[in-house]
Amino acid sequence: MSGAISFASPSMRASGSDLTVSISPLGLVELADEEFEVHGPRLNRYSQNFAYYLGHHWGYRREAGEAQITFNYVKAFADYINNFTFGRGVHFKSVKQYEHIIPGLLKRAWEVDNRKEQLLWEMGQQGGVSGDCFVKVAYEPGFEDSTGQPHPGRVRILPLNSSFCFPEWHPHDRERLIRFKLKYRFWATGEDGTRSVYTYVEVLTDDTIEEYLNDELIDSRPNPMGVIPVVHIANSQVSGSPWGLSDIADIISLNREYNEKATDISDIINYHAAPVTIITGAKASNLEKGPRKVWGGLPKDAQVFNLENGVDLSGPLQYLEMIKRSMHEITGVPETALGQMQPASNTSGVALAIMYRPMMSRYDQKKMQYSAGLQKINELVLKTLFTFEPETRLYDPSTEGIMKGDQPPIVDVLDPMAYFTECEWPAPLPVDTLIKLNEIQAKMSMGLESMRGALHDLGEEFPDEKVREIFEEQIEDAKQQGALRMLKAQIDSAILQLTGMPPDGADAPAPQTDADGNPVGPQPGGPNPVTLPGGINLGEITAPEIQKMTNEIVTQAYGPRAGLRRDPDNSTD
Template sequence: MSSIDFSPPSYRAASSDLTISISPLGLVELADEEFEVHGPRLNRYSLNWAMYLGHHTSYRRQAGEPAVVLNYYRAISDFIINFTFSKGVQFRSVKATEAIIPDLLERVWEIDNNKATVLWEIGQQGTVSGDCFIKVAYEEAYEDPAGGIHPGRVRILPLNSSFCFPEFHPHDRERLIRFKLKYRFWGTSLEGTRQVYTYTEILTEDTIEEYINDEMIDSRPNPIGMIPVIHIPNVRVSGSPWGLSDCNEIISINRIYNETATDIADIVNYHAAPVTVIIGAKASQLEKGANKVWGGLPKDSRVENLEGGGQGLKGAMEFMTRLKQAMHEMTGVPETALGQAQPISNTSGVALSIQFQPLMNRYHQKIVQYAHGLERVNELVLRTIALKEPEAFSLNLDTDVMPKPDQLVELDPNDPETYRTYVYFPPPLPLDKLIVLNEVQSLLSLGLQSKEGALRDLGEEFPESKLQEIRQELIDDAVADGALRLVQAEIENEIMAMTGGTAMGDTGAGGGAGAPTPASGGAGAGAMPPPQPMQPVLDPQTLDVLSLGESDLRTKLVTAAYGTRLPQRKIPQDYQK
């Protein structure tokens, strides 16, 4: 075996791997009590991040000797992150707050923050470190030097787990009573030189304190009354507040795999340039090189290449195959997930779920923790909005969709239901759309499902908005169809007038389309006309509303039928610049 040394975690905590993977400036200085509490956790983080970033060995081989590093730790970690968060996350609220809360959360996650990037960072910190810390902060509105106005926004900030030093309640491991954020950064001193500073922020339910190099620079009350940091353990460990990484079990396996691959590379390199053994002759008399012929050797002399190690290649390759299979078995990721060629088939979603059952088990184990954690993040987001933008808790009837009768138009900041949300992870495996559509259609025809529920089953994040969009499209289609029929009626009238016929809707004295038909039985001119149906008597205010609606509809029809059409310029599809 090649001489590759793997340092224990206690040594790696002070090695360069930790400096590279956790902080470009090295670890912060910890008190004895902090190191006793957080030292093992930081050692675990350093080992996991060193593996993720490809620092699998602490021994550097001589120049020209290859060191093979196949980073399955990172490949499997990235696959698990992508499998869990690639479809995104959907947020829902209770029925009473559905008119306001979903739009606020969409604004915060999609506009104020990059939702996809934030979710990836959350998943990466949790998958590699085993713990994820998320801070919610508010960025005040400001004006940039160019005069542009930037409105205030709520920031969702995934923190580096190695910078976080939480203090949990001694009898409740989910309740934070104190949180310290501590890291180093480069800055410019008063003398103009660049130097490293240590920033510390201490958060409690009552106060917020900030320090630079142990010197307090700011102290203020906590306006929310809660520590704005959420801790999410990746894989829960009973009796411990800390979580475990997804690939913790394959660290030693990946190291042995790389060590074996390096040995095989050494054997291959040796056979490419073997050692030549000369027996009974002098090497100075022989010229080495391509297309060279050696002759005149002594009678009992012998020249041959030194062979060795090749007999073990087959066993080494089988051993590497078994190690790779073990890594997939320990993490639940199937071998075909990392690019192994497989025949194309129309495997159903149910069959894929059975085939990926170990991975689905790990997926469900993760989303239990992340769903609860993201619900708490949304609570902090809504409490921050209630403090900084209280007007956002009221519905704008001029621009927003008209709420349903059981939905609130103004939220109460003191009501706990205001901050209650639900997190939904879409299915990670592809769905059989035709099967789902047939099931939804059957449920709708039997009256066992609503259209809103059907849209949710199909993966729609905002079904109510989608239904409103469908209704508006039907209204627009009806208006367009009415405008078309109005133009057709006008054309028919013009044709009838030009040809001398009776125009559509013309009721002349001679008896037109609207003239009453004499009753059979020879009723004369003095016969009484048939009784007309009684028109309902409407309230004057109702008549005004109806007249306004008719006027508005008439205007839309006339505009759609005869309105001004500005000339448009279109570029042909085959146009090439």
């Protein structure tokens, strides 16, 4: 059960004016006094942030029929920032000494054993909403399912629910994790068939792994990794604190105010959409209200009129616009980023970067935080592979890595550089490919850029492999061109042998004579043996192949032709 993680969505509830989100669908897990003192404020912050992210903005419900408007800008801003940061993915680069082995292992762990795009989105969502992202690395042994299908072992990269995580850092070193507790509740079916609630706890240290079920120890074993396989990433670092800040913390109050004022405006509109009819000097019981009704016989001094809307809504609407603009300014998300109509233009990349400068500042800050976390995750991934699959240390040509002469055929697990990786983030803003290609072409023509560097600038994750692919394709093209020239020479020779006419642009072969000048052998105008380029005699070529080629040429030249009539089909206009 060490790898069992509950990804169930937390349930939400509104209690008075204070919104809380339960840690699990069953409510808050029981916390000791020390745990509540240390982690209580953090868990309350998580619950409020996720409640607003999931659209639970109200602490009460209005009567049926009354509008309760919710504009969930919190989710819109959080998702946009997440997509802006992780939408184009992340590439990993290792040191040159091991670049023929390590990149292939990381690609397998992220893209084969797991879904890289989904992992990055979950990590960004958890960090952007709660402020903290916890990722666990575990190994799932291979197994054979009930149908006999084998499943190889794989490395699991598991983004955890931050509310389930209770880390303990060294008192004098916030980067050193000395103990980690994973705690959550789940439903399970007992031996008697009844559904019961269980509390699962996993305690990880550098030396041991302990698992508890309802406070009862069910498993205790040594930690084969020797390190705690959990990485914590602070979304936005706070000096002096191990916890991070979310991307939406500052706009929750603004979003709540926006919804309340929008609901007030809706009430005003609804009130005057069905106006109140005021009657003076007459009895309403004798008057029938409705469309196309005519009232007559009213007293002379009677007055009947509707209560008109005398409220000027321009002020409240301007107030709403100010609140929304403030949310954009605080988060750095441009006002045109959420679907607002804007004229099409060919804005340059520099101008676009200036326009998105606030968003780029937030992007740079998040990139710095998550790059450090991803490097630690990659280190744990490699240690997991080297521990449970030692054969992965050896160079494997099937991974398409190119091994050079000075590179070792095996990874030294004691070498710290074997675990070092760099994160390369593609540009989040759109780039004009044609302008980029012209720039690269100019650099290469001046000798300022190499082919590998050009491929790297174009976003190629493995430039060495791409260069080899291009080289192999050029070799294949050369072989095909050579084969085409050889076939053409055979065809020309067959024509010359059949008709005695040399191909276009070629001189007729000189007649062969003996010492006295008498013709010897076949002469022009009849079948002649032909020598192909390179001194190869046509007669030396396999006779069946020549006969087959001759038959095909004769059929193409003089054989019957198929009818030109074609039946109409669905693709014919």
